[in-house]
Amino acid sequence: xxxxxxxxxxxxxxxxxxxxxxxxxxxxxxxxxxxxxxxxxxxxxxxxxxxxxxxxxxxxxxxxxxxxxxxxxxxxxxxxxxxxxxxxxxxxxxxxxxxxxxxxxxxxxxxxxxxxxxxxxxxxxxxxxxxxxxxxxxxxxxxxxxxxxxxxx
Amino acid sequence: xxxxxxxxxxxxxxxxxxxxxxxxxxxxxxxxxxxxxxxxxxxxxxxxxxxxxxxxxxxxxxxxxxxxxxxxxxxxxxxxxxxxxxxxxxxxxxxxxxxxxxxxxxxxxxxxxxxxxxxxxxxxxxxxxxxxxxxxxxxxxxxxxxxxxxxxxxxxxxxxxxxxxxxxxxxxxxx
Numbered sequence: 001x002x003x004x005x006x007x008x009x010x011x012x013x014x015x016x017x018x019x020x021x022x023x024x025x026x027x028x029x030x031x032x033x034x035x036x037x038x039x040x041x042x043x044x045x046x047x048x049x050x051x052x053x054x055x056x057x058x059x060x061x062x063x064x065x066x067x068x069x070x071x072x073x074x075x076x077x078x079x080x081x082x083x084x085x086x087x088x089x090x091x092x093x094x095x096x097x098x099x100x101x102x103x104x105x106x107x108x109x110x111x112x113x114x115x116x117x118x119x120x121x122x123x124x125x126x127x128x129x130x131x132x133x134x135x136x137x138x139x140x141x142x143x144x145x146x147x148x149x150x151x152x153x
Numbered sequence: 154x155x156x157x158x159x160x161x162x163x164x165x166x167x168x169x170x171x172x173x174x175x176x177x178x179x180x181x182x183x184x185x186x187x188x189x190x191x192x193x194x195x196x197x198x199x200x201x202x203x204x205x206x207x208x209x210x211x212x213x214x215x216x217x218x219x220x221x222x223x224x225x226x227x228x229x230x231x232x233x234x235x236x237x238x239x240x241x242x243x244x245x246x247x248x249x250x251x252x253x254x255x256x257x258x259x260x261x262x263x264x265x266x267x268x269x270x271x272x273x274x275x276x277x278x279x280x281x282x283x284x285x286x287x288x289x290x291x292x293x294x295x296x297x298x299x300x301x302x303x304x305x306x307x308x309x310x311x312x313x314x315x316x317x318x319x320x321x322x323x324x325x326x327x328x
Binding site: 049050052062063066067070089090091092093094095 | 179180182183184185186252277278279282283284285287288
């Protein structure tokens, strides 16, 4: 009697355990996995214009959802990443891209940090040189020389 | 004395940039469509879904293309201004009801007045994407040849009408 109850309990526990096996990863809405991969890749590179510090992938804004759907349809038609990005840039401008292209307007953005690094490095170099010279060029006075030799005795 | 001048100069440059930044609206993204032909479409009209509106219908005229929706709060601010503008009758205003439902849009026009010559219905927002719409309301000035001459992001204000839109429309009409 008691044994059968224990066995029954074990069986029930085992069954409960297996419930977690029924859980699955969320299925992509579209059957075509390659298209989903492309949509995912592109939507993490494109800015949502409604909530400007989010990508289309992160955003729940309606426009972002619409754009994702638009990208999905273009991807399903076999358009390349570049063609899809060009399509969106033609409508929303370069701002839609998280990685802005290099052109005269963005050259400061791309080169500025290197310019600052060079200027800072140059400044540091000049300063260190000057300091080095300063410490090397000052001769000891007779009094100081006596103190030094006393200390070193 | 001289050593203090360099950090001060850098500080002033940074302050200059930040000061300029105070007056820039990051929500205003310049549209790449200005100077390009207005994208073509054919959408059902709000008053009669059987008939369609297409920008081609407006060739030869300077017109305003106003994207609005009944769910859009800022549209409420600009609506009376558009009504007044349409009463002046000096430029046709075409509306596009963006991602909205017909009954709500119709109710909005019944309550606030209808400033539009025609309202086209863009229920799924597809045409909106072609026009690069991201923040309703948006208003485009389109010239006689069907080119986009100007884009107003956000509500049309009296200031925007007086300083930008009306002078531009007059200039384009004279062409």
